[in-house]
Amino acid sequence: MSGLIAQISTWSPTVAEFLTFSPELAWAGTLCLVMLAPLAIGRNSRTTAGLALVGLAVTAFFTVRVMGMTAADGPKTGLTPDLIGGMLIADNLSLFFKLILLIFLVGVTILWMSVSADEEEDAPEFFVLLVGSALGMALMVSTHNLLMMVVAIEFASLPSYAIVGFNKKNREAAEASLKYMIFGAISASVMLYGLSLVYGFFGTFDLAQISANVGPVLMAGGANRLLVALGLFCVFVGIAFKISAVPFHFWCPDAFQGAKTEVTTWLSVASKAAGLLLLMRIVNLFAQNAGPAAMGGVAVVIAIIAAVTCTVGNLSAYRQRSVKRMLAYSSIAHAGYMLAAAAIFVKAEFVDSFSAMSAVLAYVVVYMLMNLGAFGVVALLESKNGGDDSIGAFSGLIRRAPLLAVPMLCCLVSLVGIPPFAGFMTKWYLLNALGEANQGLYWALVVVIVFNTLISLWYYMRVVVQMFLRDDDQPAFAIPISGALLVNVCGLMLIVLMIFSNPLKSHSDQYASDLFMPTASELAKARAVDSTDDPAELGELAEPGELAAREDSRNLRGDHGG
Amino acid sequence: MFEIGLTHYLVVATVLFVMGIFVMITKRNAIGILIGVEMVLNGANINLVAFNRYNGLGTIDGQMVSLFVIVLAAAEAALAVAICMNFYKNLNTVDVDRADALSG
Numbered sequence: 309m310s311g312l313i314a315q316i317s318t319w320s321p322t323v324a325e326f327l328t329f330s331p332e333l334a335w336a337g338t339l340c341l342v343m344l345a346p347l348a349i350g351r352n353s354r355t356t357a358g359l360a361l362v363g364l365a366v367t368a369f370f371t372v373r374v375m376g377m378t379a380a381d382g383p384k385t386g387l388t389p390d391l392i393g394g395m396l397i398a399d400n401l402s403l404f405f406k407l408i409l410l411i412f413l414v415g416v417t418i419l420w421m422s423v424s425a426d427e428e429e430d431a432p433e434f435f436v437l438l439v440g441s442a443l444g445m446a447l448m449v450s451t452h453n454l455l456m457m458v459v460a461i462e463f464a465s466l467p468s469y470a471i472v473g474f475n476k477k478n479r480e481a482a483e484a485s486l487k488y489m490i491f492g493a494i495s496a497s498v499m500l501y502g503l504s505l506v507y508g509f510f511g512t513f514d515l516a517q518i519s520a521n522v523g524p525v526l527m528a529g530g531a532n533r534l535l536v537a538l539g540l541f542c543v544f545v546g547i548a549f550k551i552s553a554v555p556f557h558f559w560c561p562d563a564f565q566g567a568k569t570e571v572t573t574w575l576s577v578a579s580k581a582a583g584l585l586l587l588m589r590i591v592n593l594f595a596q597n598a599g600p601a602a603m604g605g606v607a608v609v610i611a612i613i614a615a616v617t618c619t620v621g622n623l624s625a626y627r628q629r630s631v632k633r634m635l636a637y638s639s640i641a642h643a644g645y646m647l648a649a650a651a652i653f654v655k656a657e658f659v660d661s662f663s664a665m666s667a668v669l670a671y672v673v674v675y676m677l678m679n680l681g682a683f684g685v686v687a688l689l690e691s692k693n694g695g696d697d698s699i700g701a702f703s704g705l706i707r708r709a710p711l712l713a714v715p716m717l718c719c720l721v722s723l724v725g726i727p728p729f730a731g732f733m734t735k736w737y738l739l740n741a742l743g744e745a746n747q748g749l750y751w752a753l754v755v756v757i758v759f760n761t762l763i764s765l766w767y768y769m770r771v772v773v774q775m776f777l778r779d780d781d782q783p784a785f786a787i788p789i790s791g792a793l794l795v796n797v798c799g800l801m802l803i804v805l806m807i808f809s810n811p812l813k814s815h816s817d818q819y820a821s822d823l824f825m826p827t828a829s830e831l832a833k834a835r836a837v838d839s840t841d842d843p844a845e846l847g848e849l850a851e852p853g854e855l856a857a858r859e860d861s862r863n864l865r866g867d868h869g870g
Numbered sequence: 871m872f873e874i875g876l877t878h879y880l881v882v883a884t885v886l887f888v889m890g891i892f893v894m895i896t897k898r899n900a901i902g903i904l905i906g907v908e909m910v911l912n913g914a915n916i917n918l919v920a921f922n923r924y925n926g927l928g929t930i931d932g933q934m935v936s937l938f939v940i941v942l943a944a945a946e947a948a949l950a951v952a953i954c955m956n957f958y959k960n961l962n963t964v965d966v967d968r969a970d971a972l973s974g
Binding site: 487511 | 880883887890894900903904906907908910911913914915917918920921922925927929931932935938939942945946949950952953954956957959960961966969971972973974
């Protein structure tokens, strides 16, 4: 009884721990600042957005600083009385995701300022909810403790329900938030019940310890296996809800259509990416510690869910008249593509898992740009035509607002995955990772994804045809300069990242590495032993020779996953 | 008389879980569904506390987590009722079947 209490009474976080988790603290500080500032300086929406941007910039500064620390001495855990496994992890993966999330949050804020800032009366509350859900998502990716995971998922979900229904007078928004909240509450309660079963069996909430003990149970069969599998499946349901994997996707199109478009933009990327990276961290941990033999069924389950998710997403997108709803289904399909990569981790082979993780990180970055651009164009158009997001509202857009039509074209073509846009490169990395895994299951996923890419072409092109080839003489309109700049930068970045895809690839390789890797200093040692002839290559992380070297160093170090 | 053991607690928790799921599936009233959610959460709480009491590890993390679950459930209920109120203001009902403006 007294074990934990004794530890708590003597435990306090050290300065080093505070430094490691300074991004989270700065993030929470931003939250308080945005919430309390109106008391001092009044409720001006642009001032609030400016304050939020300053807070996010400070958070980004700390994130980059901690990135430097972990690059020097490897991933850290901490902020916990439990000495075995930290509640929070600061490794390259979580820090990279935090940085992406912050950049995306800035993009969404700029979009909000150019679309809704003028008529919004409750800006401070909006930003508290937005930044709060962002912090929850950042925490989701920085943990492998079940309790922290549940708290983080709820922390991300609860503000999301509220911002979806933020427009209180709007019937559709009220309905969207009700549906989102009911599905969310049900999946959260099921997840917590699963958590209690898993805890009952293993006596711990630390997923590293659970995964180390789960192998024999899953191999043995019988009632224990059923109980543990049921508990873990319930936990998976909670994460699958965040990813909106079929059959847990019903909230997604309704919530995305009813919400304001800035909110849709935010949720379509951030909440899905956070859920996916959390799932990948956990699947990787289980595969490393429990071994691929015990996890064989998991690969099949994830692969089937991924295949069904992208197919259902693409087929449902066909018959939509609302472009926002169409993009919502397209986001389900993209979540399915990324989920396919999670199946690779089950093989527990370093090279395959590594390229899967790297492919997903690159995909998340590019997917963020594509969705910010596409939803940004929808938001800007809606703000000028009284909220009409039907496909007819896009007709003749190249004449009416060329600065919207061109980035929309870039984003849609990139969403299909056709060159010369970065969406092609990232889809290629993904297919490449699946092909390299080289088993029947993964080749089946390759076929499904290629088939889905082909059928997705038609519904994206319907919008392009409306914009460029149809014209029913709707009036031209001017768009705010910040919004135009935002969507055009997104479109331009898609081309730039296609042409200069090496930095994207090498960075995602670098940030994917921590999950599987010994620390950077050990890596440097392994490199020195294994040194190649060309010293310039040491800086590159994308070289195949380097992968082999790192696998060697991992083998030298023994099983890293524990 | 027999002694109350782990199994008895787990049976109560399971009954709560099954009842909660049944309520969620059958109720058309949003508040009713939320009550189902609360039942499942309380089932999870009973599980956590009972497992913690009988697993013989001498820790209290199960009970601590059950406190977290109570707090989460309270936060979720507060927000959920606010959203139901908002829905009621717009549609004069909390029947989830009436939430049919968004579909397809």
